[in-house]
Amino acid sequence: MKKLLSIGLCWAFAVSSIYAQQTDSLSIPTAIGSLMVSIPTDSTFITEDTLNKRLIQFSHQYEYIPEYEQEIIQERLTQIENEIPLTYNPIVNSFISYFTVTNREYTEKVAKLQTKYFPMIERYLEKYDLPDELKYLAIVESGLNPKAKSPAGAVGLWQFMPLTGRLDYGLSENWYLDEKMDMEKSTDAACRYLSFLYKYFYNDWPLALAAYNTGPGNVRKAIRRSGYKKDFWEIYPYLYRETRSYVPQFIAIMYSMNYLEEHNFFIEEFEYMPDYETIPISGFLSLPLFAEHSGICLETLNDLNPELKRGVISDNHPMYKLRIPTNQIDFVTENLNDIMRFAGQGKEHFERLAKNEVGSTYGRQRLTYKVRSGDVLGKIAQTYNVRIADLQQWNNLRGTVIRVGQPLNIWIADDFYDNVNKQLTAISQKGVPNQDAALKSGEYRVQNGDTLWDISRKFDGLTVEKLKKLNNLDGNGIKPGQVLKIKENS
Numbered sequence: 001m002k003k004l005l006s007i008g009l010c011w012a013f014a015v016s017s018i019y020a021q022q023t024d025s026l027s028i029p030t031a032i033g034s035l036m037v038s039i040p041t042d043s044t045f046i047t048e049d050t051l052n053k054r055l056i057q058f059s060h061q062y063e064y065i066p067e068y069e070q071e072i073i074q075e076r077l078t079q080i081e082n083e084i085p086l087t088y089n090p091i092v093n094s095f096i097s098y099f100t101v102t103n104r105e106y107t108e109k110v111a112k113l114q115t116k117y118f119p120m121i122e123r124y125l126e127k128y129d130l131p132d133e134l135k136y137l138a139i140v141e142s143g144l145n146p147k148a149k150s151p152a153g154a155v156g157l158w159q160f161m162p163l164t165g166r167l168d169y170g171l172s173e174n175w176y177l178d179e180k181m182d183m184e185k186s187t188d189a190a191c192r193y194l195s196f197l198y199k200y201f202y203n204d205w206p207l208a209l210a211a212y213n214t215g216p217g218n219v220r221k222a223i224r225r226s227g228y229k230k231d232f233w234e235i236y237p238y239l240y241r242e243t244r245s246y247v248p249q250f251i252a253i254m255y256s257m258n259y260l261e262e263h264n265f266f267i268e269e270f271e272y273m274p275d276y277e278t279i280p281i282s283g284f285l286s287l288p289l290f291a292e293h294s295g296i297c298l299e300t301l302n303d304l305n306p307e308l309k310r311g312v313i314s315d316n317h318p319m320y321k322l323r324i325p326t327n328q329i330d331f332v333t334e335n336l337n338d339i340m341r342f343a344g345q346g347k348e349h350f351e352r353l354a355k356n357e358v359g360s361t362y363g364r365q366r367l368t369y370k371v372r373s374g375d376v377l378g379k380i381a382q383t384y385n386v387r388i389a390d391l392q393q394w395n396n397l398r399g400t401v402i403r404v405g406q407p408l409n410i411w412i413a414d415d416f417y418d419n420v421n422k423q424l425t426a427i428s429q430k431g432v433p434n435q436d437a438a439l440k441s442g443e444y445r446v447q448n449g450d451t452l453w454d455i456s457r458k459f460d461g462l463t464v465e466k467l468k469k470l471n472n473l474d475g476n477g478i479k480p481g482q483v484l485k486i487k488e489n490s
Contacts, residue, residue: 359393
């Protein structure tokens with residue numbers, strides 16, 4: 001900038017020496033960023049101090065934060081093309097003020113990311129015939145960060161909870177990857193969930209959005225407490241505080257993104273996702289080594305495949321579809337065997353890490369343990385041959401305090417259960433030995449807290465699949481008191 005100023009000064013001095021005359025309207029064009037501004041003076045001779053003062057004044061204008069009358073903002077909301085009602089009230093106005101005045105840095109950050117993720121999101125919204133403006137919900141949820149994690153354990157662009165993502169929408173998770181971070185799979189799942197919520201809540205989008213945040217049960221509860229009102233703003237006082245702000249935030253974000261320039265946001269560098277295609281990968285792959293030998297930037301690969309938590313693809317994943325830039329697809333396809341020969345190195349190292357890292361679930365099976373009177377975390381960890389730190393990681397525990405009746409996720413190593421441990425586990429969990437639950441006829445009576453996996457581990461040669469086959473079970477659901485066959489011809 002100083003060089004530019006010096007050039008301008010020299011030019012001004014040269015002009016003045018040639019024409020040697022006073023003027024009241026001389027201006028010096030100065031390039032600042034992408035803007036051309038004129039700095040007026042009353043003389044052909046301008047000192048550097050004067051120019052610096054003028055530039056400071058310009059900078060203040062550039063950083064100026066305009067505020068508008070409420071009537072103007074309300075009128076602007078009516079001009080936005082929308083299917084979801086954009087209600088205006090003091091609550092919405094306060095959030096608009098937050099995004100356009102108080103936290104401008106955040107607004108500018110997400111505005112830059114629109115061009116990166118919105119085209120993909122728009123494709124899925126069109127696929128499911130959903131309103132285009134739902135794309136702004138991803139800003140409210142995650143700030144357009146596919147690796148975002150909330151303190152409650154929600155993950156990804158659309159902040160799916162682990163249980164909802166895995167059981168309801170097939171978003172799998174293991175040590176190597178988390179499909180809740182997969183930008184396409186999570187967006188597809190979010191569209192399906194939003195479609196369900198819209199139909200479930202009387203084709204009312206504000207109620208559907210509230211349910212996306214807090215769950216259908218809490219919205220139904222608020223409807224009941226309000227005297228069965230079916231309008232978001234009428235059940236507003238009966239919702240949790242976080243959910244009350246959810247719909248107003250959505251409206252405020254949508255307004256802010258549509259009126260950036262009016263609020264003096266000038267985004268100079270938008271972010272973009274390259275066009276991409278997928279190639280099938282069968283076998284272990286290190287993403288850094290793949291990048292090195294394919295010539296693709298590692299940062300680009302990470303952007304395209306955010307679900308890969310460790311930067312590797314496990315050989316346990318059948319035919320993984322790796323996203324790569326379209327302009328590289330021909331080269332990679334033609335040289336895939338050679339690239340894989342180098343990119344497939346390091347498997348043993350990652351397997352050791354996977355097995356020993358705190359909270360790892362690699363090669364383990366999950367069971368749910370219900371805390372009993374007298375239990376402490378150390379005792380449970382010792383019983384199941386895991387570390388206290390593992391239990392804390394698996395259950396998002398900050399300390400060692402647990403309460404009676406609290407369910408704990410415990411990931412058990414495949415080789416944990418020998419005959420002695422089976423007996424100990426049955427006594428610890430059920431209060432009765434296995435032989436009391438196993439009937440003489442080769443049957444087993446389901447105890448409180450049992451799962452098919454628990455039962456399969458109690459008897460030699462029994463597996464979950466065998467249990468299902470013996471008892472004609474389609475799923476994993478069983479009930480206390482239910483009698484199951486544990487042997488053939490029983």
